[in-house]
Amino acid sequence: MNTPTIEQQILNAFLQVAPDVDPAKLKPEIPFRDQFDFDSMDTLNFAIGLHQQFGIDVPETQYRELASLAKTAAFVRSALQQDGKRSTGPAAT
Amino acid sequence: MSGEFRMPSLGPDMEAGTLVQWRVKPGDAVKRGDIVALVETEKGIIDVEIFSDGVVDQLLVPEGTHVAVGTLLAQLNGGATRTRQVIEVGKPSEAPQPLARSAPVPATHAATSTTPTTTIVPPTISSVPSPEAHRRKVSPAARARARELGVDLERVTGTGMGAAITIEDVVRAAQTVDKPGIAEPAHDMRQIIARAMSRSKREIPHYYLSLTCSFAKARAFLDRYNARVDIESRLLPSCVLLKAVAQAAKAMPEFNGFYKDDAFQAASDVHLGVAIAMRGGRLVAPALLNADQKSLAALMIDLRDLATRVRAGHMRSSELSMPTLTVTSFAEEDVDSVIPVIYPPQVAIVGVGAIRERPWVVEGQVRAELTVPISLAADHRVTDGRAGTRFLATIRNALQAPEQL
Amino acid sequence: MSALPQTARAITYREALRQGLRSVLLNDPDVFLIGEDIGKYGGCFAVTKGLLEEFGEARIRDAPLSESAFVGAGIGAALAGMRPVVEIMTVNFSLLALDQILNTAATLSHMSGGQCPVPLIIRMATGAGRQVAAQHSHSLEGWYSHIPGLRIVTPATIDDAAGMLRAALEFRDPVIIFEHMNLYNVQGELSVDAASINIERAAIRRAGQDISLITYGASLYKCLTAAEQLSAQGIEAEVIDLRVLRPLDEKTFIQSVRRTRRALIVDEGWRSVGLAAEVGMRIMEQAFYDLDAPVERVCGVEVPVPYAKHMEEAALPRVEQIVTLAASMVKHVG
Numbered sequence: 158m159n160t161p162t163i164e165q166q167i168l169n170a171f172l173q174v175a176p177d178v179d180p181a182k183l184k185p186e187i188p189f190r191d192q193f194d195f196d197s198m199d200t201l202n203f204a205i206g207l208h209q210q211f212g213i214d215v216p217e218t219q220y221r222e223l224a225s226l227a228k229t230a231a232f233v234r235s236a237l238q239q240d241g242k243r244s245t246g247p248a249a250t
Numbered sequence: 251m252s253g254e255f256r257m258p259s260l261g262p263d264m265e266a267g268t269l270v271q272w273r274v275k276p277g278d279a280v281k282r283g284d285i286v287a288l289v290e291t292e293k294g295i296i297d298v299e300i301f302s303d304g305v306v307d308q309l310l311v312p313e314g315t316h317v318a319v320g321t322l323l324a325q326l327n328g329g330a331t332r333t334r335q336v337i338e339v340g341k342p343s344e345a346p347q348p349l350a351r352s353a354p355v356p357a358t359h360a361a362t363s364t365t366p367t368t369t370i371v372p373p374t375i376s377s378v379p380s381p382e383a384h385r386r387k388v389s390p391a392a393r394a395r396a397r398e399l400g401v402d403l404e405r406v407t408g409t410g411m412g413a414a415i416t417i418e419d420v421v422r423a424a425q426t427v428d429k430p431g432i433a434e435p436a437h438d439m440r441q442i443i444a445r446a447m448s449r450s451k452r453e454i455p456h457y458y459l460s461l462t463c464s465f466a467k468a469r470a471f472l473d474r475y476n477a478r479v480d481i482e483s484r485l486l487p488s489c490v491l492l493k494a495v496a497q498a499a500k501a502m503p504e505f506n507g508f509y510k511d512d513a514f515q516a517a518s519d520v521h522l523g524v525a526i527a528m529r530g531g532r533l534v535a536p537a538l539l540n541a542d543q544k545s546l547a548a549l550m551i552d553l554r555d556l557a558t559r560v561r562a563g564h565m566r567s568s569e570l571s572m573p574t575l576t577v578t579s580f581a582e583e584d585v586d587s588v589i590p591v592i593y594p595p596q597v598a599i600v601g602v603g604a605i606r607e608r609p610w611v612v613e614g615q616v617r618a619e620l621t622v623p624i625s626l627a628a629d630h631r632v633t634d635g636r637a638g639t640r641f642l643a644t645i646r647n648a649l650q651a652p653e654q655l
Numbered sequence: 656m657s658a659l660p661q662t663a664r665a666i667t668y669r670e671a672l673r674q675g676l677r678s679v680l681l682n683d684p685d686v687f688l689i690g691e692d693i694g695k696y697g698g699c700f701a702v703t704k705g706l707l708e709e710f711g712e713a714r715i716r717d718a719p720l721s722e723s724a725f726v727g728a729g730i731g732a733a734l735a736g737m738r739p740v741v742e743i744m745t746v747n748f749s750l751l752a753l754d755q756i757l758n759t760a761a762t763l764s765h766m767s768g769g770q771c772p773v774p775l776i777i778r779m780a781t782g783a784g785r786q787v788a789a790q791h792s793h794s795l796e797g798w799y800s801h802i803p804g805l806r807i808v809t810p811a812t813i814d815d816a817a818g819m820l821r822a823a824l825e826f827r828d829p830v831i832i833f834e835h836m837n838l839y840n841v842q843g844e845l846s847v848d849a850a851s852i853n854i855e856r857a858a859i860r861r862a863g864q865d866i867s868l869i870t871y872g873a874s875l876y877k878c879l880t881a882a883e884q885l886s887a888q889g890i891e892a893e894v895i896d897l898r899v900l901r902p903l904d905e906k907t908f909i910q911s912v913r914r915t916r917r918a919l920i921v922d923e924g925w926r927s928v929g930l931a932a933e934v935g936m937r938i939m940e941q942a943f944y945d946l947d948a949p950v951e952r953v954c955g956v957e958v959p960v961p962y963a964k965h966m967e968e969a970a971l972p973r974v975e976q977i978v979t980l981a982a983s984m985v986k987h988v989g
Contacts, residue, residue: 177561194527197486197582198557208481217476217484389947391916411984416947417916 163237167229170206174199185226203229211237253304253326259319260291260298260570261442267291268316269323273404278306280326285566287323291442294534298567302326387414399424443533450594454509455630458589459638463646465605465622471652475546487605488579489550491622493655494648495600496520496541499575502641504633505626506574508595514632523573523593524553526560534560535576535593536569546655581605587623597632600645601625622649669839671816672702672778675849676740679821680710683738686824687714689725690742699744700780700839726752726777730760733775738824743779746795746833760829761804772827776820782835782873782923783971789959792967794923796833796872797930800901806830807900808854811875813843815898818852830854835873857898857907863891865985867911869934870921871897874972878921881977890985900930908934909941916947917984921972926954948984953977 168180171189178193189195189203203223204215213236215223222232257267270288274280285297286306304326311323388396388403392415396403403415406423410416450456468490476484499506499520507516521537528534538544538552559565573593579602580588587603603623610619624645628638648655666674679686688703694717697704707715718725722743729739743749749756756777764772783792800807806828810816816834823830860875861882868878875896882892893915895908912918918938922931931952938950956970 175561197488198554201484201486202554202558205481214481217473389916390944391947394944411948414948418947 163233164226164230166210167207167226167233170203170210171226173206174202183226185230188224189226190224207233213237213240253302254322255286255300255324255326257289257317257319257321257323258298258567260289260296260567261446264291264319266316266318269311269313270295271313271404272309273297274306274309274324276306276308280304280306283568289567294565296565296567296570387412389414389416392417392420396420446593447591450592454592454594454597456592456627457630457635457638458625458627459635459642460587460589460623460625461642461646462587462603462608462621462623463649464610465620465649468649468652469605469620483547483550485546485550486553487581488602489546489553490649490652490655491579491581491602491624492522492524492538492541492553492577493544493546493549494645495575495577496522496538497648497655498641498644500542501644502637504637505598505628505641507597508574509597509629509632510595514597514629517574519574521572521574523576523596524556525576525578526557528561534565534570535573535578536560536565537573539569539572575600577602581622587625589625590627592627592629597629598641599627601627665842665844666813667839668810668813668816668834668841668843669700669702671813671845672810672820672834673704673706675817675820676703676706677709678849679738679740679824680706680714683824685736686738686740687716687732688740688742689716689718689729691718691720691725691744693717693742698742700834700836702778702834702839703742722748722752723755726755727759729775729777730755730763730773733760733773733829734763734771738774738776740776740778740820743777745791745793745836746779746781747791747793749777749779749795756799756805756829756831757802761802764828765804773829774824774827775829776823776832777829778820778832778834780836780839781833782837783955783960783967784837784873786962786964786967788962792960794872794925794955796900797922797924797928797933799831799833800903800930800933802901804828805901806854807833809833809835809872809898809900811835811838811872811896811898812860813841813845814847814849815852817845818847818849819854821849822852822854826854833872837873841876854899855904857904858896859893859907859911860896861892861894863893864915865890865892866917866919866981867893867895867908867915868919868921868977868981869895869897869908869911871900871930872923874921874923877972877974877977881974881981884974884978885981885985888982888986890982892981897934903934903937905937905941909938912938912942913945916945917981918942918946918950919977919981919984920950920952920954921977922952922954923971924955925957926952927957929954951980951984953980 168183171183172178172180175193175195184192189199200220200223204220207213207215207223207229211233213233219232223229257269260267268290270290272287274286280286280300281303282301283299286300287298289296289298307325307327309324311317311321317323386403387408387410389410393403395417396406399420401420401424406415406419408415409419465487468487472485472487472490499522503516504514506520507514519540520542521539522541523535523537525533525535536556538549538556541549544552556569573596575596576593576599578588578590578599581602581604583604585604588601590599590601592599601624603625605620605622607618608621609616610621624642626638626642676688680688688706690698692699693703694707694712694715703715718728726741726743729741732739743752760773760775781796782794796807796809799805806823806826808819808823808830810819810832819832823832861879863882868882870878875894878894882894885892893911895911897903897908908918918935920931920934922929924930931954935950935952938946953972953976955972958970960970961967
């Protein structure tokens with residue numbers, strides 16, 4: 158089975174928010190805001206999309222972790238890991 | 251009672267528009283607020299709503315026709331003017347011509363012809379297509395799937411029994427549909443902005459006021475509120491600001507309405523225009539309808555919906571033509587404040603500057619305070635600076651008691 | 656289907672029915688058969704041949720030529736605790752006993768608050784296709800299925816012919832078994848133990864995902880043939896044998912239609928106000944939003960069934976009709 162990578166899932170959430178953006182032109186390291194006029198509404202919708210996609214919560218204070226694709230991927234990975242630790246206990250690591 | 255559907259004015263500067271697509275057919279029942287046509291203007295393709303209930307009798311303008319504002323597009327409720335020519339929809343033909351078009355008959359012909367040259371075509375039963383003939387056949391399952399996938403059934407070709415649209419057709423259409431995006435407007439949007447702003451600066455004697463307000467209480471309220479609710483229900487700062495402005499507009503109607511024919515007409519409802527920049531440099535200011543009457547939660551839902559639709563190019567005509575007062579926000583931008591230009595025929599515009607910490611004096615002490623500069627540009631023909639001062643103070647006071655918004 | 660190896664022997668539908676009758680006669684001393692010519696003559700369709708010799712006149716009772724009388728006698732015996740199995744030659748003659756069936760058998764249990772159940776079984780032949788003309792070619796299963804208080808079953812397979820009678824004995828209410836005239840000579844092997852046959856559920860006789868063909872009785876074989884022809888066109892039809900027309904096992908056909916999203920009902924009965932209409936309506940009530948095409952039906956043409964062979968064939972559902980209609984429902988025109 159083909160499981161989508163975390164990056165692909167993040168990209169899906171991003172395209173829900175900005176369907177008019179060509180994903181091929183998306184530069185992972187550059188902030189969304191500088192590339193596509195991302196505003197607070199986009200950020201909120203993006204955070205909601207990530208919540209729906211991964212089940213992770215993004216507190217308002219951490220919105221800055223969603224600034225770019227690369228930063229978001231790092232954030233999602235760490236959030237998922239935290240979740241894993243919580244649910245399976247320390248032995249799982 | 252007969253009804254008429256005419257090319258609406260989707261902004262004070264719109265002179266004509268192209269009827270891109272009909273969303274109704276003769277025989278369809280429509281009610282106020284239904285989207286009946288797509289019209290292309292300089293602002294893009296707009297979903298045009300109808301303002302009365304009825305049954306579509308005739309479509310008088312074929313798709314693809316460029317017509318002036320006010321042109322009769324469709325007749326409702328069988329109220330068709332008996333002498334009107336019936337234009338077959340879908341067949342490219344000329345825009346409706348006035349009946350007086352028949353040129354004076356040349357004398358040579360007049361001598362030999364005794365019949366009038368203007369032929370009046372009486373409507374016959376067969377000239378009004380039956381509803382069955384025009385109803386799109388869509389299987390119940392296909393309709394449900396289309397809703398799930400967000401597929402516009404009008405653009406799907408049916409291949410089922412009797413050319414009905416089946417699930418497979420919908421799925422295929424969903425796969426081949428272009429990425430949603432706004433259609434390229436026929437004219438540069440710069441032109442429409444240029445015309446509106448030139449008219450504003452030419453005709454409207456602006457006066458400007460500015461008041462920096464503390465946003466600390468509002469921010470604290472938002473933090474508390476957002477920590478409590480699901481992520482989907484979180485509020486943005488702009489939501490609080492918009493509600494504060496809407497309440498002020500309700501309290502002081504002299505800032506909420508239109509200046510037309512050398513007189514101010516106050517609007518009974520507050521439809522707050524929100525300037526939204528679209529990626530690619532376009533700017534539109536659709537309206538949050540009845541913004542003063544909505545809770546913050548409801549307003550936030552509307553705001554998200556509006557922003558999403560603007561970016562997908564699905565604004566409704568009522569939202570475009572109706573703002574009674576506009577807010578332009580630079581809350582997230584790197585500027586201190588904005589001195590905005592009124593969008594005619596409105597009589598005021600509220601500008602929101604950057605929300606950031608600024609030096610703030612309280613009881614002789616300077617401290618860092620989260621603040622927001624609120625500016626007002628208003629039409630001096632309608633109000634004076636004194637009223638403007640009160641208007642800004644009303645907004646400021648509302649921001650100091652955000653839980654009452 | 657898995658045939659039981661030790662009993663794997665082709666028998667006719669008629670023989671299967673006879674086995675069913677023999678087995679209940681052997682197992683239950685309260686069971687007796689009554690009907691016209693079922694004794695010495697062996698039954699109009701030779702189903703009861705040999706039973707008189709084996710079980711004697713007390714249990715295989717030839718009745719006088721009065722449907723009303725011998726159905727009434729059956730009702731009386733059932734009320735008194737016997738387990739009568741009444742044979743009416745054909746559904747056409749059952750109309751003479753309709754008062755007994757509708758006004759007495761179907762109502763007594765209800766009118767007595769359950770104190771007087773009528774555990775009566777009536778077998779009758781039904782259907783057209785044997786050139787016996789209008790008065791002897793009726794398909795009135797739909798009529799009987801209209802009546803509350805009755806259970807209506809239509810064995811179409813060898814297994815059902817052998818097992819439905821035994822299953823019917825488990826009910827306290829009247830059960831009518833409709834045997835299609837064209838099925839008596841159908842051959843097949845018993846594949847399951849008769850004791851496992853129920854008269855509550857419909858059966859999926861062929862699995863498919865593109866369209867549900869819903870039918871019963873002899874039309875089952877037309878549908879199975881049609882399904883094979885459709886398969887050659889790339890259309891896989893699911894064939895549902897209703898088996899029990901009252902009470903209808905909706906669950907089975909609704910679930911099938913939800914999967915296939917298309918339903919074609921095949922019913923030899925007349926189209927208007929018939930069983931196909933009922934099945935179609937249940938689909939509208941419960942699976943409308945799952946449908947990807949209008950529900951369709953192939954039914955008997957609404958004329959008294961003609962005598963002439965080619966006309967009789969034209970008046971009954973035909974395989975090519977089913978294939979054409981089903982294909983048009985599934986196949987995309989563009």
